[in-house]
Amino acid sequence: MNIIGTKWIFKNKMNEHGVITRNKARLVAKGYDRGTSDKTLFIKRKEDDIILVQVYVDDIIFGSNNEELCETFVEIMKSEFEMSMMGEFNYFLGLQVKQLKDGIFLNQAKYCKDLFRKFGMDKCKSINTPFSTSCHLDHNIAGNPVDETKYRGLIGSLLYLTANRLNIMFVVCMCARFQSAPKESHFNASKRIIKYLQGTKEVGLWYPGNISLSLNSYSDSDFAGCKIDRKSTSGTFHLLGSSLISLQCKKQACVALSTTEAEYIAAGS
Known part of the structure; x- marks a missing residue:
């Protein structure tokens, strides 16, 4: 399936919300189904073929296993908007895409x-792990405070990176818990993540073209891992064939009284 990036230019002087609403209504009227979890995703099936359309403000990304469906989609959009085709999708909102055979x-x-x-x-030395197994972050009330704005900016940048670098999600979410009153210990833990990224910046996700469409899900948890409130952290991830498509790391809402209960909560999520 080839992915194509498109940018459209609006013909009519409508506000952004009005244009997007009309565009989504147009797609639904043409037989596209709106995604249940992602309302900006539209899907249309024709026998064994499928076309996926992702709408993001004034950009559209679409791809299909049938070139005819792509051409039909372009004609539909051209009847409503002046569009400029950007060609094969290779870069979008910080995400680099290499489409190979x-x-x-x-x-x-x-x-x-x-x-x-x-x-x-940019010149820091790389490190092998994003977090030390012996490090347990807490509020560290007696610690030296750091600039909240700078710390929140760093955490926000790292959270956006977890869209593709799922292996740092746990430690980033751990550091994100202390944005209200960050201390030097929290900032050092966050900088360790950057040092880890320095040596692994080329790492990414590989989606082979011949994978099976079997969905496998796994869950796990620690037990009372949070030093502050003794709550456990659930971890779940999902594989489509051999490709990782989703990962979640979240602190549980209640205190588990046993490892079995913590695992049950993780599996139930």
Whole structure:
């Protein structure tokens, strides 16, 4: 399936909300089904063929296993808007896409380099792990405070990176818990993540073209891992064939009284 990026120019002087609403209504009227979890995703099936359309403000990304469906979609949009075709999709909102014959590779190497420069760590040494197994973050009330704005900016940048770098989600979410009154210990833990990214910035997700469509889900949890309230953290991830498509890391809402209960809550999520 080839992915094509498109940018349209609005013909009519409508506000942004009005244009987007009309565009979505147009797609639904043409037989496109709106995504249940992602309302900006539209799907249309024709026998064994499928076309996927992602709408983001004034950009559209679409792809299909049938070129005819792509051409039909372009004609529908051209009847409503003046469109400029950007060609095969290769970069979007910090996400780099390499479309090869045997699959698609996604990574955020350029975004990582911009992140290093933004926080003055473009020449820092790399480290093998994003978090120390012996480190347990807490509020550290007696610690030295740091600039809240800078810390929140760093956490926000790292959270956006987890869209592709799912292996840092746990530690980023851990550091994100202390944005209200960050201390030097929290900031150092966050900078360790950047040092880890320095040596792994080219790492990404590989989606081979010949995978099976079997969906497998897994869950796990620690037990009373949070030093502050003794709550456990659930982890779940989902594989489509051999490709990772979703990962979640979230602190549980209640205190588990046993490892069995913590695992049950994780599986239930």
